[in-house]
């Protein structure tokens with residue numbers, strides 16, 4: 121229904137336009153409309169704009185109306201391209217029936233050129249007439265050279281043959297590599313009423329392939345160099361892919377890809393340098409590399425720029441060139457529980473049970489002892505002091521020393537001692553095996569997620585770089601915000617460090633640092649030995665940052681750059697380049713098996729207990745000495761008194 125209405129309106133429009141059209145411009149004839157229809161079909165387009173004298177046989181338009189969405193403009197007023205091709209308008213075909221007409225030039229070419237509409241969003245079909253005294257090439261150059269036609273232009277010029285009406289028209293492809301080079305005019309195929317739209321074989325494939333020879337033009341790239349040794353000039357640092365790898369390698373890495381692209385497209389690169397990536401200034405302009413792109417000083421960026429939504433209003437991105445992994449990295453503590461390694465094998469409840477069992481068997485033994493002493497045979501002198509006897513017997517039993525076989529006579533006591541021995545045997549076997557086993561095996565790492573990191577007693581810090589602040593403060597994740605406010609900013613000053621300082625802190629241990637992981641590994645590789653390096657643990661909570669080269673909005677190089685990036689990625693060259701630039705890491709799976717040692721931190725409690733016991737025994741020894749001395753003195757005094765008394769009262 122709506123379609124019908126649209127058609128009726130267009131019919132009325134045609135009738136009105138027919139009256140409007142003046143005498144100067146020839147109307148579009150049926151041959152031209154047929155050629156245009158074939159053009160639309162070959163380009164797979166649905167939308168068309170006819171820029172010419174549209175009066176003529178209504179029947180000629182019928183077929184076009186049936187299949188395409190058309191609009192008409194007579195070139196008597198300037199064509200308002202911006203209004204016609206609103207944001208994200210579909211690709212549209214434009215028919216210009218009079219190639220070299222003054223009206224056409226004034227009302228169509230000039231506005232299109234000024235506003236940049238000779239680009240890939242429009243497919244132009246221009247119709248011209250061949251002349252006897254000049255070649256088609258010359259005619260086309262004469263008419264189209266002054267205009268802003270770029271490498272992404274889709275312009276087909278059909279030159280109508282002179283003479284016979286059914287002679288085929290020659291089709292030409294027109295574009296320009298860059299502003300300095302002349303217009304390129306290439307024969308594309310031919311059209312005739314009988315044969316239709318015939319293209320040469322090479323025009324069946326993508327236009328990028330046909331226009332990949334850029335004739336050694338120089339394109340301008342822009343890059344940010346943030347770290348650079350003072351004694352090196354910018355370009356030799358950028359091209360240096362062997363040394364100074366500990367400095368930020370990102371720009372140098374992608375620069376290698378652009379060198380490949382240069383060879384791919386037969387172009388050379390001139391690189392401009394900036395020292396920042398780009399920030400939106402209060403007056404609406406951009407600084408840094410993005411500034412170069414937005415102002416048109418550079419064609420594209422040679423360094424990768426992170427995808428940020430706000431930036432996409434000003435620039436456009438190519439497919440990803442570089443993936444930046446940004447994680448927490450820290451040396452995982454060897455054992456993370458606070459419990460002592462010697463208590464590790466059994467849980468606290470089990471230890472209590474063992475203690476209760478020992479106390480129980482000691483009590484039982486006390487009862488047995490009373491019975492033993494009642495036996496007719498003389499009791500052993502040791503049994504005269506039951507408490508210490510029981511204490512040492514139980515110790516002997518549980519520490520697998522075994523009390524002397526002839527100490528006990530009663531079968532019940534022997535049963536008790538035997539049962540205790542067997543119990544202690546099992547306990548000791550398990551305990552010893554567990555300790556040895558736990559030293560051999562790698563303890564599973566427990567700080568592997570953000571929650572565990574937050575709860576651990578590690579100190580937490582981050583690199584002093586813009587995206588870190590954005591990541592930690594501009595988020596809805598409460599845990600991430602807590603990490604920032606309660607852990608990173610807990611100390612004064614907060615743990616916001618440079619990457620070198622962070623690496624030093626990681627080396628000292630007990631510190632988790634959030635930064636670009638590859639650079640940090642490269643720094644740590646020089647700081648840590650292999651054993652410490654294998655203790656490193658990553659925690660990832662945000663997806664990796666993708667970054668890509670950027671271009672100005674509606675840049676003619678968009679398709680070329682996209683094609684090159686996708687091509688390099690598809691052929692594995694991007695992955696290969698990434699591998700060249702990432703640091704090889706030691707193989708820690710082999711390393712783990714070799715580490716069987718108890719460090720001092722874990723052994724210290726045993727030493728400490730021994731020391732304490734020695735101190736206690738020494739002080740008890742002193743006490744005993746004192747007691748002995750006092751006793752001896754007391755005795756002496758008593759005997760002296762007795763002597764005196766005896767002396768006084770003989």
Ligand SMILES: *[C@@H]1O[C@H](CO)[C@@H](O)[C@H](O)[C@H]1NC(C)=O
Pocket residue numbers: 140141142143144145146147173174175194
């Ligand atoms: C368009 O062509 C018709 C017939 O060919 C002619 O009468 C009319 O004046 C032309 N209009 C313009 C604006 O040139």
Ligand SMILES: *[C@@H]1O[C@H](CO)[C@@H](O)[C@H](O)[C@H]1NC(C)=O
Pocket residue numbers: 251252253254
């Ligand atoms: C070529 O011929 C056309 C007419 O066919 C004429 O208008 C034009 O001036 C000629 N050009 C030259 C360079 O002789």
Ligand SMILES: *[C@@H]1O[C@H](CO)[C@@H](O)[C@H](O)[C@H]1NC(C)=O
Pocket residue numbers: 284285286287
């Ligand atoms: C088209 O050209 C052929 C010769 O190639 C001729 O026989 C025929 O009559 C022509 N047709 C028209 C309509 O001019």
Ligand SMILES: *[C@@H]1O[C@H](CO)[C@@H](O)[C@H](O)[C@H]1NC(C)=O
Pocket residue numbers: 333334335336386
């Ligand atoms: C690159 O362009 C130059 C200048 O047009 C040309 O001489 C050269 O042959 C081209 N190289 C290739 C490989 O096409």
Ligand SMILES: *[C@@H]1O[C@H](CO)[C@@H](O)[C@H](O)[C@H]1NC(C)=O
Pocket residue numbers: 336337338388
């Ligand atoms: C390509 O251009 C560069 C610099 O513009 C120049 O050094 C080189 O010789 C040129 N190569 C060719 C084949 O023209």
Ligand SMILES: *[C@@H]1O[C@H](CO)[C@@H](O)[C@H](O)[C@H]1NC(C)=O
Pocket residue numbers: 401403404405
């Ligand atoms: C915006 O401000 C910067 C300095 O703050 C200046 O360099 C630049 O020229 C200004 N741009 C415009 C368009 O005013």
Ligand SMILES: *[C@@H]1O[C@H](CO)[C@@H](O)[C@H](O)[C@H]1NC(C)=O
Pocket residue numbers: 593594595596
């Ligand atoms: C993050 O920042 C952007 C702009 O800077 C803002 O629009 C958005 O609301 C912020 N999001 C949160 C969760 O704070």
Ligand SMILES: *[C@@H]1O[C@H](CO)[C@@H](O)[C@H](O)[C@H]1NC(C)=O
Pocket residue numbers: 235236237239240241673674675
């Ligand atoms: C073509 O140019 C117009 C106007 O400059 C722009 O809006 C459009 O995005 C461009 N199309 C492409 C494919 O670059």
